[in-house]
Amino acid sequence: MKTWRKLLATGAAAAMLLTGCSSGTDSGSSSGGDSGSADGSKGSVYYLNFKPEQDEAWQNLAKKYTEETGVDVKVVTAASGNYETTLMSEMGKSGAPTLFQVNGPVGLKNWEEYAYNLYDTPVFKQLTSDDYALYIGPKEDHDVAAIAYCIESYGLIVNKKLLEKAGYTVDDIKSFDDLKKVADDIAKREKELGFTAFTSAGMDSSSDWRYKTHLVNMPIYFEYQNDGITDTDAIKGTYLPEYRKIYDLYITDSTVPGKDLAAKTGDDSRNEFESEKAVFYQNGSWEYTNLTNDGMKAEDLTMIPIYIGVGDEAKQGLTTGTENYWVVNKEASEEDIQATLDFMDWCVTSEEGTTAMADDMGFVIPFKDAKPSENVFVVEDQKLTEEGYKPVSWNFTTMPSEEWKNALGSALTQYAADPTDANWKAVEEAFVDNWKTEYDLANS
Structure with a gap:
């Protein structure tokens, strides 16, 4: 087995930091106190949560479970x-997490030797498809290291009321050319309308994941589709010209000039949208609860695909997938492992658990007893899929490292401040050349 010291020495875990779907900060919060329950025979649960925007909901759910069962559940949010x-820090301590997350196959490589085999457990049997499981080795070996606990979508969140004030509806936007035409017109009439097209494409660390991870998924996805692959050790950048066009649109038809984006945060962008300073806000289904809790009306909101001018845009759906996989720590005690499995099963089968995950967290959960979500972005994704629109898959989980994202983010920030061909060349180099460099480092 790979020891903790060996993991630290190789630096493998540091090679693929997860990038969250949130602009949240470290809550450092927990429910239930130190790991270990009043009745030691029951075991206890320590869940290291990946999603800051769902921290409060997880704390509340953990409290309910403890009240109902007497089993201590501790939730810490990074x-x-x-x-x-x-x-890495928590796994090096006594009382390490019994339940943690990886973002997909690349992230799992760092932790697979700590993964309890979930095959044949109640929570695995609840999955609607084993496509939502990550296996070690071939499926017939039945070694399930991780299971997806939520499916999410992202795209352009639209304030339909403002769009209609500008003289348009979402039916007028079915391609990149349509989006550019509408956005340019709205931005041109900003003083007359009192709002512009896009919220700020902030490149502060609380916001830049939307562009160096989620937006850049688009050219990666289309390159993979074109080449018939699902990952690569050397990206070509086939659709970087289209990536430049959509990023240009974001930084020109925006609430702030490109030179100011370096300091703009995720909260800035959300606040601009909520205060009706912009029509479009690139983000995901996880933002629904925040927006509606802050006073926006569900009937004024929808989500459309991110168009970049590639593929069959007339049938393009939202970008849908997951980077949220549960892993149970097999180094935990037998009692704590069982307590963790019981908690997971309760979360995805009980009325309290499925209601919290569907309504409070805004998830589509891929389990048989899941409660349907009332999240309008989730509903839109389901409607488009049922009508034959093809969802864009999440391919950013194949990015070679967090350092690759950081280099790309730095180049994008420089380009936003001074959008020259020379500065875009630096973006291309960060995308293409650094992919190969970081892939080789991560796999050496």
Whole structure:
């Protein structure tokens, strides 16, 4: 077995930091106190949560479970963008997490030797498809290291009321050319309308994941589709010209000039949208609860695909997938492992658990007893899929390292401040050349 010291020495875990779907900060919060229950025979649960925006909901759910069962559940939430370093630190302590997360096959490589085999457990049997499981080796070996606990979508969140004030509806936007036409017109009439097209594409660390991870998924996805692959050790950058066009749109038809984006945060962007300073806000289904809790009306909101001018845009759906996989720590005690499995099963089968995950957290959970979500972004994704629109898959989980993302983010920030061909060349180099460099480092 790979020892903890060996993991630290290789630096493998540091090579693939998870990037959260949130602009949240480290809550450092927990429910239930120190690991270990009043009745030691029951075991206890320590869940290291990846998603800051769902911290309060997890704390409440853990409290309910403890009240109902007497089993202690501790939830600690890592700061946005710092999950992997927090996990490394916590796994090196006594009383390590019994339940933690990986973002997909690349992230699992760092932790697979700590993964309890979930095959044949109640929570695995609840999955609607074993496509939502990560296996070690071929499926017939029945070694399930991780299971997805939520499916999410992202795209352009739209304030339909503002769009209609500008003289348009979402039916007018079915391609990149349509989006550019509408956005340019709205931005041109900003003083007349009192709002512009896009919220700030902030490149502060609380916001830049939307562009160096989620937006850049688009050219990666289309390159993979074109080449018939699902990952690569050397990206070509086939669709970087289209990536430049959509990023240009974000930084020109925006609430702030490109030179100011370096300091703009995720909260800035959300606040601009909630205060009706912009029509479009690139983000995901996880933002629904925040927006509606802050006073926005569900009937004024929808989500459309991120168009970049590639593929069959007339049938393009939202970008849908997951980077949220549960892993049970097999180094935990037998009692704590059982307590953790019981908690997971309760979360995805009980009325309290499925209601919290569907309504409070805004998840689509891929389990048989899941409660349907009332999240309008989730409903839109389901409607588009049922109508034959093809969802764009999440391919950013194949990015070679967090350092690759950081280099790309730095180049994008420089380009936003001074959008020259020379500065875009630096973006291309960060995307293409650094992919190969970081892939080789991560796999050496």
